[in-house]
Amino acid sequence: MGLKGDEDPGRYGIRKIKILKGAFKTPTLRDIELTAPYMHNGMYKTLEEVIDHYDRGGDTKDNLDPNMQPLHLKASEKASLVAFLKALTGEPTPVILPRLPIE
Template sequence: MVEGDEQAISEQAKRGFVIFNTKGQCSSCHEGWNFTNDGFQDIGLPSTDIGRGKYLPDIIKMQHAFKTPGLREITSRAPYMHDGSVATLEDVVEHYDQGGLDRPSRSDLIKPLGLTSQEKADLIAFLNTLTSNLSPTAVPTLPR
């Protein structure tokens, strides 16, 4: 779609791409070709793991902060989050929609979104397009 092939993804996934870049605010951190800014954020997960805060104890925003993962092949990588605490993409979207735990270290980008059921489904349809349809064993071999 980005390269101009309007038939590359479904209409639902196209709507999800719009949500990803607007109301969902996903592209604030999941940007570029690999859908990551390689930054560290506290997204409000309920966990005692302080992540980056272990190494930067005096920086509030680094408490509970973990690296923003790329989203390529996302459907092949469940469970989600640094600790595997979120089982499905639907649960991931729900976490972000609710805004996570409100604490001083939580990223200013994370807050309740107010997505509708349709917007959540559209967003998931878009995320599904970020996974190739090749099986992991379908790696091309080079001629000898």
């Protein structure tokens, strides 16, 4: 899915500003449990994989913010984060389909 490795320019493809290389719009967390796969290129199938990504400090990139550091989370902290994210998924909203008049 998407482009290989560093080939995906992210927002830099729209606005040629160096800091935007590899930058992507951050989606909402609402109903996140229903929106797998995760990340801009769908590289993670589970929320646990996403938490592991951030726990190790992300991936090394030229534009990686120096504040992005490994978190050294405990297994219980990772489980709590996943539980919190899943709690952001609500009950499905029922959709009532309109009836069209028959001619």
